[in-house]
Structure formats: structure tokens, C-alpha cells
Amino acid sequence: xxxxxxxxxxxxxxxxxxxxxxxxxxxxxxxxxxxxxxxxxxxxxxxxxxxxxxxxxxxxxxxxxxxxxxxxxxxxxxxxxxxxxxxxxxxxxxxxxxxxxxxxxxxxxxxxxxxxxxxxxxxxxxxxxxxxxxxxxxxxxxxxxxxxxxxxxxxxxxxxxxxxxxxxxxxxxxxxxxxxxxxxxxxxxxxxxxxxxxxxxxxxxxxxxxxxxxxxxxxxxxxxxxxxxxxxxxxxxxxxxxxxxxxxxxxxxxxxxxxxxxxxxxxxxxxxxxxxxxxxxxxxx
Amino acid sequence: xxxxxxxxxxxxxxxxxxxxxxxxxxxxxxxxxxxxxxxxxxxxxxxxxxxxxxxxxxxxxxxxxxxxxxxxxxxxxxxxxxxxxxxxxxxxxxxxxxxxxxxxxxxxxxxxxxxxxxxxxxxxxxxxxxxxxxxxxxxxxxxxxxxxxxxxxxxxxxxxxxxxxxxxxxxxxxxxxxxxxxxxxxxxxxxxxxxxxxxxxxxxxxxxxxxxxxxxxxxxxxxxxxxxxxxxxxxxxxxxxxxxxxxxxxxxxxxxxxxxxxxxxxxxxxxxxxxxxxxxxxxx
Amino acid sequence: xxxxxxxxxxxxxxxxxxxxxxxxxxxxxxxxxxxxxxxxxxxxxxxxxxxxxxxxxxxxxxxxxxxxxxxxxxxxxxxxxxxxxxxxxxxxxxxxxxxxxxxxxxxxxxxxxxxxxxxxxxxxxxxxxxxxxxxxxxxxxxxxxxxxxxxxxxxxxxxxxxxxxxxxxxxxxxxxxxxxxxxxxxxxxxxxxxxxxxxxxxxxxxxxxxxxxxxxxxxxxxxxxxxxxxxxxxxxxxxxxxxxxxxxxxxxxxxxxxxxxxxxxxxxxxxxxxxxxxxxxxxxxxxxxxxxxxxxxxxxxxxxxxxxxxxxxx
Ligand SMILES: Nc1ncnc2c1ncn2[C@@H]1O[C@H](COP(=O)(O)OP(=O)(O)OP(=O)(O)O)[C@@H](O)[C@H]1O
Ligand SMILES: [Mg+2]
Numbered sequence: 001x002x003x004x005x006x007x008x009x010x011x012x013x014x015x016x017x018x019x020x021x022x023x024x025x026x027x028x029x030x031x032x033x034x035x036x037x038x039x040x041x042x043x044x045x046x047x048x049x050x051x052x053x054x055x056x057x058x059x060x061x062x063x064x065x066x067x068x069x070x071x072x073x074x075x076x077x078x079x080x081x082x083x084x085x086x087x088x089x090x091x092x093x094x095x096x097x098x099x100x101x102x103x104x105x106x107x108x109x110x111x112x113x114x115x116x117x118x119x120x121x122x123x124x125x126x127x128x129x130x131x132x133x134x135x136x137x138x139x140x141x142x143x144x145x146x147x148x149x150x151x152x153x154x155x156x157x158x159x160x161x162x163x164x165x166x167x168x169x170x171x172x173x174x175x176x177x178x179x180x181x182x183x184x185x186x187x188x189x190x191x192x193x194x195x196x197x198x199x200x201x202x203x204x205x206x207x208x209x210x211x212x213x214x215x216x217x218x219x220x221x222x223x224x225x226x227x228x229x230x231x232x233x234x235x236x237x238x239x240x241x242x243x244x245x246x247x248x249x250x251x252x253x254x255x256x257x258x259x260x261x262x263x264x265x266x267x268x269x270x271x272x273x274x275x276x277x278x279x280x281x282x283x284x285x
Numbered sequence: 286x287x288x289x290x291x292x293x294x295x296x297x298x299x300x301x302x303x304x305x306x307x308x309x310x311x312x313x314x315x316x317x318x319x320x321x322x323x324x325x326x327x328x329x330x331x332x333x334x335x336x337x338x339x340x341x342x343x344x345x346x347x348x349x350x351x352x353x354x355x356x357x358x359x360x361x362x363x364x365x366x367x368x369x370x371x372x373x374x375x376x377x378x379x380x381x382x383x384x385x386x387x388x389x390x391x392x393x394x395x396x397x398x399x400x401x402x403x404x405x406x407x408x409x410x411x412x413x414x415x416x417x418x419x420x421x422x423x424x425x426x427x428x429x430x431x432x433x434x435x436x437x438x439x440x441x442x443x444x445x446x447x448x449x450x451x452x453x454x455x456x457x458x459x460x461x462x463x464x465x466x467x468x469x470x471x472x473x474x475x476x477x478x479x480x481x482x483x484x485x486x487x488x489x490x491x492x493x494x495x496x497x498x499x500x501x502x503x504x505x506x507x508x509x510x511x512x513x514x515x516x517x518x519x520x521x522x523x524x525x526x527x528x529x530x531x532x533x534x535x536x537x538x539x540x541x542x543x544x545x546x547x548x549x550x551x552x553x554x555x556x557x558x559x560x561x562x563x564x565x566x567x568x569x
Numbered sequence: 570x571x572x573x574x575x576x577x578x579x580x581x582x583x584x585x586x587x588x589x590x591x592x593x594x595x596x597x598x599x600x601x602x603x604x605x606x607x608x609x610x611x612x613x614x615x616x617x618x619x620x621x622x623x624x625x626x627x628x629x630x631x632x633x634x635x636x637x638x639x640x641x642x643x644x645x646x647x648x649x650x651x652x653x654x655x656x657x658x659x660x661x662x663x664x665x666x667x668x669x670x671x672x673x674x675x676x677x678x679x680x681x682x683x684x685x686x687x688x689x690x691x692x693x694x695x696x697x698x699x700x701x702x703x704x705x706x707x708x709x710x711x712x713x714x715x716x717x718x719x720x721x722x723x724x725x726x727x728x729x730x731x732x733x734x735x736x737x738x739x740x741x742x743x744x745x746x747x748x749x750x751x752x753x754x755x756x757x758x759x760x761x762x763x764x765x766x767x768x769x770x771x772x773x774x775x776x777x778x779x780x781x782x783x784x785x786x787x788x789x790x791x792x793x794x795x796x797x798x799x800x801x802x803x804x805x806x807x808x809x810x811x812x813x814x815x816x817x818x819x820x821x822x823x824x825x826x827x828x829x830x831x832x833x834x835x836x837x838x839x840x841x842x843x844x845x846x847x848x849x850x851x852x853x854x855x856x857x858x859x860x861x862x863x864x865x866x867x868x869x870x871x872x873x874x875x876x877x878x879x880x881x882x883x
Pocket of ligand 1: 350
């Protein structure tokens with residue numbers, strides 16, 4: 001085992017001097033968060049055309065799936081919308097996870113046109129807890145129409161859900177055992193929220209279009225309303241935000257390294273902004 | 286006579302004229318005038334004309350594929366069920382053209398019953414098979430059922446064999462019994478005319494004899510059209526026969542009349558000899 | 570040819586030892602039988618083996634328990650079993666009458682040429698990928714159901730009813746073409762015999778064609794049901810995926826107007842990935858798999874049995 005690894009390393013170093021790693025025929029496997037996926041896919045497509053990198057990308061299992069895939073060797077690069085947690089490290093003891101932040105995402109609480117039209121503009125953490133713990137509560141309690149709050153809970157394992165749970169209950173494990181209808185991919189959230197009366201759900205801020213779904217502001221402990229926009233996102237004032245990162249085993253090498261360097265460079269960061277996330281410069285990182 | 290259109294809806298499908306046309310023996314009960322049948326454009330029967338007298342047994346003889354079955358199916362309009370079959374000409378049944386579009390074909394088939402070359406009984410009990418058509422078409426009171434079954438089975442010479450097995454499935458009967466059961470089923474409707482398409486071709490000698498007896502027994506009461514391959518059978522049971530031959534791929538009437546006349550016609554004789562040869566060959 | 574030779578070669582030893590190795594065909598048949606049987610047993614055994622932790626943890630309560638909170642180590646599959654049964658029942662109750670009626674129309678009333686075209690169309694519909702039906706469900710059906718269930722206490726278009734309706738739509742083409750085949754399988758002579766007695770086309774269908782085709786039609790239905798139970802993607806998108814929706818009374822209908830969870834929507838969800846590495850949670854997911862396989866296999870077995878019975882009668 002040790003010898004084989006050494007041999008690979010040696011031949012890798014020898015080849016690196018002469019041939020670009022892409023030509024060796026390796027396929028770069030990327031897996032993970034649907035939030036990070038559009039950016040990385042576009043970057044990879046660019047790299048394939050320009051430098052002949054071969055890749056395979058999928059979003060099986062979201063962030064957790066991506067981290068696990070790297071941990072088990074099923075992928076070279078994991079896409080995650082949450083930092084590696086203790087649970088991940090416990091599952092893969094001794095594994096050398098290496099994280100590179102490429103952008104920052106904010107989770108918005110979104111409503112459809114009817115609730116927005118009725119004048120609901122913000123919720124506080126306490127109000128969100130009430131909604132989470134009392135299925136069937138009416139919007140009238142939050143200044144909205146006389147209609148049941150239909151809370152679509154982002155399914156567990158998604159980065160968005162962890163961001164939400166950490167903000168509202170401090171830790172995903174602390175969230176009370178209440179069942180809600182669940183939603184998965186961002187497209188699904190947007191479709192269902194925009195087409196269900198009284199709907200509320202969590203959604204990446206970049207997917208808010210202000211036409212079919214609308215982001216609510218968050219009332220913080222000192223009573224100010226912070227919207228997931230502009231300055232408040234950049235300075236981290238908006239409470240439901242998270243880093244978007246790529247996970248590798250140790251320092252990235254070969255094609256993975258090319259991908260990450262590209263994303264951190266000016267072109268990659270332009271892509272990040274194009275997909276509605278905050279560039280590292282904007283987020284002050 | 287009641288018009289055929291009203292037979293079923295009228296609720297009283299009983300005949301108003303005694304069968305056998307006793308009043309005027311010369312008037313044919315059934316007259317085909319220049320009847321031609323095509324299937325998908327291909328001619329099957331060409332300008333067939335026939336007169337059938339009331340109460341007689343009329344035989345139809347001819348080689349295989351001459352269109353004998355098609356002729357019978359045209360008379361009770363079963364050809365309607367076959368896609369792309371066209372019928373031209375006139376078929377007068379008791380003076381009424383039954384090829385007319387407005388004829389109630391279901392009522393027609395109640396009055397002109399049919400027995401097929403291959404018996405096909407329904408997968409229900411023997412008694413239910415007998416009652417199958419009649420209880421729906423004419424309505425049979427519960428108390429009358431046993432009587433209707435017995436009468437039909439007696440007429441079909443089946444009563445003795447089956448009277449203790451009326452509740453058994455009809456699918457377990459022998460082919461000969463099945464054929465006679467089909468006959469009983471048709472007779473239960475008390476048809477004025479019966480079309481019989483080679484009813485004995487699949488049967489053994491004893492069943493054949495039973496059916497021939499039955500045909501002879503029906504004579505005068507019902508008009509029978511009997512298609513047969515068997516010249517001896519034709520001699521035994523028919524009053525008159527028509528000989529069908531194939532010309533240019535389509536069936537035509539070569540000769541019709543009383544048995545001796547048709548058998549005496551040299552052209553018919555040649556045809557029959559060839560048929561018998563073929564049959565002998567087929568038997569070998 | 571090979572077969573004949575093999576028999577000849579075997580003939581002298583027939584009275585004596587059982588030597589199938591001499592016949593390459595027998596060897597092949599037995600070999601593949603043992604292989605496929607072995608694979609099936611292996612898969613089944615793996616499911617049972619991997620689900621052992623959950624049976625130890627929950628016992629029989631796993632089957633009917635009403636609480637599933639994996640973070641609190643509560644695993645009761647009752648709501649999912651209920652959801653699957655409810656969704657499949659709705660699908661069958663709708664798809665079967667409609668499908669059989671459509672098949673009767675196709676087989677007994679439509680002119681031959683049109684029938685052929687319709688049959689091609691129906692079979693094309695049967696092969697549309699389920700994602701497409703899923704999208705239709707999300708964009709059209711859930712909207713429509715959302716409005717329709719409000720008087721019954723419903724509050725969203727993602728309901729067990731929506732999933733059932735969608736499955737009915739998906740199962741319909743298969744039900745239609747299999748039922749049509751079953752009706753066509755009834756001998757034409759039987760139809761002609763009925764018509765020859767002066768009965769109508771409708772009477773022919775009711776009295777002779779349907780009774781004879783019935784076992785095969787029911788078999789086709791069960792086949793469709795097996796598929797319905799196993800269908801994931803389309804159900805996943807419209808069922809609501811809400812856990813613990815077990816009605817207080819087993820036969821009350823209120824829950825079908827509400828979001829729910831089926832065995833497949835749970836298995837198709839993120840928990841399958843989350844469970845990896847946690848023997849208890851993984852065991853619970855494998856337990857769900859085992860239930861799904863058991864139900865589906867018994868449906869398919871029932872279908873085969875009834876189809877065989879139908880053939881035996883004809
Ligand atoms: N559905 C059909 N389409 C086209 N041709 C047909 C069809 N049915 C029968 N025919 C043709 O019509 C002709 C007459 O058939 P028919 O069954 O009436 O003959 P038949 O005299 O009764 O013969 P057999 O003595 O063998 O019963 C045959 O040449 C046959 O091939
Ligand atoms: Mg014939």
C-alpha cells in the first residue's frame with residue numbers, strides 16, 4: 001500500500017514535469033451541494049474546453065454527500081455549503097479534510113406573492129420558532145393574511161437546513177421533533193413556495209428573484225430588520241449566511257488544484273457573482 | 286308480419302305468421318338476388334341468387350373456400366362484424382330487404398339462428414348455456430327456466446345424456462355434445478330459420494346421426510339452410526340443394542334445384558367427384 | 570441438435586447415476602438458475618442482515634410505529650406503510666375502472682385501423698420517463714389538488730391524494746394496454762357466437778369477454794400496482810414528504826388530503842445518505858427496503874398467479 005502510493009507519487013511528479021495532468025486520462029470526480037454546483041459546473045466546463053480537463057459532477061446527497069464522497073474516496077472534490085463539522089470528522093476518523101472557501105451564500109426565508117402582497121416583510125427568531133413548533137399557526141399572528149402558514153422544511157442534510165437550524169435553535173440536534181412537508185432542490189422550493197398559498201421556506205438568497213418568491217427580513221435581537229441584501233451580507237450582519245467551500249483530501253493536487261485556483265482567481269469570482277453568491281472580496285474574506 | 290326493426294324494442298318478438306309459409310307455399314321465405322361479397326376489395330361471392338322455400342331443408346354444397354360460410358354469415362348479417370366486408374345485392378327475408386341499413390340486426394339474428402362449423406360453448410354451466418341468449422332476448426321467468434332448458438335439450442337430442450349434469454361446466458363436454466348444445470342454445474330462441482354451417486364436420490358418426498335426425502325433425506317447422514361437404518348427408522336430409530363453385534377466385538352458384546337435378550348436372554358431378562377425391566385424400 | 574446429441578450420449582447412463590454435467594444445456598440451465606436464485610437470496614439476506622439492528626431496537630413496533638425522528642432514534646414506519654398503501658389504493662381504484670373501460674373501447678369498439686394507432690400511442694405513453702410525469706404532477710396536478718382539498722381540511726397541493734392521482738395517470742397506459750391484450754386474448758369465435766344469438770355488442774362484452782379476460786385484467790392491475798408501489802421520483806415530488814402522518818383511525822380518509830410520506834419517497838430522500846455509517850439509522854432504512862420488496866414481490870407473485878389461472882381457463 002505504502003509502496004504503491006509512493007510509486008504513484010513518484011510517477012506523478014515525473015509526469016507533472018512533462019505532461020499536463022489532464023492528459024493522463026484521470027477523470028475529476030466532483031460531488032455535493034446543489035448550491036455550489038452551478039458555479040463549479042460552469043468553471044469545469046470552461047476548464048474542459050480550455051485545458052481539456054475531464055470531469056464528472058453530481059449533487060447526490062447534497063453537502064453531506066459531497067463530504068462523505070471525499071471521505072470515502074468516491075470523489076476528489078466535495079462541494080459543501082457548510083463547514084466540516086465534528087460529526088463528519090467522527091465518521092471519517094483521521095481523514096485529512098482540507099476546506100477552501102470560494103464564496104459566501106445567504107439563506108433567505110422566502111414567501112410567495114400572496115403573503116408578500118399582504119404586507120409581511122420580516123420575521124424574528126422567536127416567530128420562526130413558533131412557526132416551526134406549531135404546525136397550522138396562522139399568518140395573522142405575524143401580520144399576514146388569515147391563512148395557515150404552510151412551512152416547507154428544507155430536507156435534512158442540505159447546507160441550507162443546517163444554516164437555518166443553527167440560527168434558530170443553535171444546533172441542528174436541538175431542533176424539536178416536529179414534522180413538516182419537506183422540499184429538496186432549490187428549483188423545487190421556488191416552484192412550491194411561489195405556487196402554494198401561505199407558503200414559507202428556506203432558500204439560498206441567490207435563488208430569490210423578487211418575482212415569484214420574496215425574501216423576508218430578519219428581526220434581530222436588538223429589533224432591527226436585516227434584509228439578505230448588499231451591505232448586510234457583505235459585513236456578515238445578516239445572520240443566516242454561510243461559506244461555500246470545496247473539500248479535498250489534504251492540499252488539492254492536479255486537476256482539483258487547477259479547479260480551485262481558477263475559482264479563486266478573477267474569472268472564477270466573476271462566476272460566483274454571476275450565480276448570485278457573494279465573492280470573497282465582497283464578503284471581506 | 287312485424288317489421289324486423291321493431292322486433293327487439295317491441296317487447297313481443299313472437300312470430301305473427303306461422304312458420305313454413307303454409308298460406309302460400311310458392312312464395313320463397315328467403316330470396317337472394319345478385320348478392321356479391323368482397324373482402325378488402327377481393328371478391329368472395331359473385332352475384333349469388335337463391336330461393337329458399339318455407340319449411341324446407343336447403344343444402345349448400347361446394348368445395349372448400351368457395352364462400353359457403355360467408356354466404357350464411359351474410360344472411361344473418363354476421364359479416365357486419367368482419368372489418369372491410371362489403372355486401373351488394375338484395376336479400377329478401379319474408380319480402381323485406383335485410384341488407385337495409387335500418388334493419389335491427391340483433392332482432393334479425395334472433396329470428397335466423399346459426400350453428401357454426403366449430404362449436405363454441407360459453408364457460409358456464411350447461412343450463413346457463415341453453416338459456417344464454419333466450420333469457421336476455423325474450424326474458425325467461427325463473428319458474429320457466431327448467432322447462433325451456435328441457436325443451437331445447439330434448440329437441441337437440443341431448444336431454445337423455447345431460448339431464449343429470451345441468452349444473453356442470455359445458456367446457457367438459459365432448460365435441461359432439463358441445464355442437465348439439467350450441468344447437469340447443471340456438472333452438473331455445475325458437476328461430477324461424479336456422480343456418481347450419483357444416484355442423485357435423487367435426488363429429489363422429491353417432492353425433493352426426495343425432496344431428497341429422499334433428500334436422501329431419503325440424504323440417505316443416507323451421508326453414509333450415511345446411512352447408513355440407515358430405516354428398517350422402519345432402520341426399521339424406523335436404524329437399525333441395527345449391528352447388529357453389531369457384532370461378533375467378535369468387536364463389537358462384539353453379540346449379541340449384543332438387544337433389545336429383547343437381548346431382549344429374551354433369552358440371553356439378555365433376556365438381557362433387559373432385560371434392561370427394563380431395564376428401565378421400567384428406568382422410569388418408 | 571446439440572440437445573439431441575446430448576440425450577443420446579446420456580441414454581446409457583440414464584438408469585444409473587444422475588449426471589447432468591454431460592449435457593451442456595442442462596448444466597447451463599441449472600447454472601443460471603442457481604446463480605440468479607443465489608443472487609436473489611444474497612440480496613434478500615443482505616437486506617435482512619443489515620436491517621437487524623432496527624428489529625432489535627424497535628421490534629415489531631418498527632412496522633406500525635407512528636413516530637419517526639431519526640435524530641432522536643425513533644423509527645416507526647407506520648406512517649410510510651400507510652402512505653404507500655393509501656397512494657397505491659387511490660391509484661388502483663382510479664386506474665383500474667378507467668383503464669378497463671378504455672381497453673374495452675379500444676378492443677371492442679374502435680375500428681381496427683384506429684385501434685392500432687391508439688395502441689401505439691398508449692404504449693408510447695407507458696414508456697414516458699417518470700420524471701416527466703413528476704413535472705406534470707408538480708406543475709399541474711398539485712395546483713389543481715391544492716384547490717380541491719381545501720374544503721376537506723387540506724392546506725397544500727402536496728398530498729397523498731396528489732401522489733395517488735399521479736400514479737393513476739402513470740399506471741393508466743400500462744393498465745390499458747395489458748387489459749386490451751387480455752380482452753383480445755378472448756377467442757373471436759366466442760364473440761361471434763354471442764352475436765349469433767342476437768345479443769348486442771355491449772352484452773357480448775359484459776357476459777363473455779370481460780368474465781373470460783378478468784383474471785388477466787386483475788393480473789395486469791397487480792402488475793401496475795407493483796410498479797406504483799415501487800415508483801419513486803414522481804411520488805417524491807408531489808407527496809409532500811411529511812413524516813408521521815398516521816391517521817388516528819386506520820380507515821379514516823382525512824390524511825389523504827394532507828402531505829404524507831411513502832416508503833419510496835423516504836428511501837429516495839436524503840436520509841439514505843445521512844444514514845450511512847450509523848448502523849441503527851441504516852438498519853431502519855434497510856428495514857423500509859425490506860418492507861417495500863416484500864410488498865412488491867407479493868403483488869407481482871399475485872399477478873403471475875392470476876395470469877396463470879386465466880390462461881389455464883382459456
Ligand atoms: N376475413 C377475411 N378476409 C379476407 N378473405 C377472407 C376472410 N375470411 C374468409 N376469406 C376468404 O373468403 C373465401 C371464402 O371463405 P369461406 O370461409 O366462406 O369458405 P367456405 O366455403 O366456408 O370454406 P370451408 O368449406 O373450408 O369452410 C376464402 O377464399 C377465404 O380465404
Ligand atoms: Mg366454412
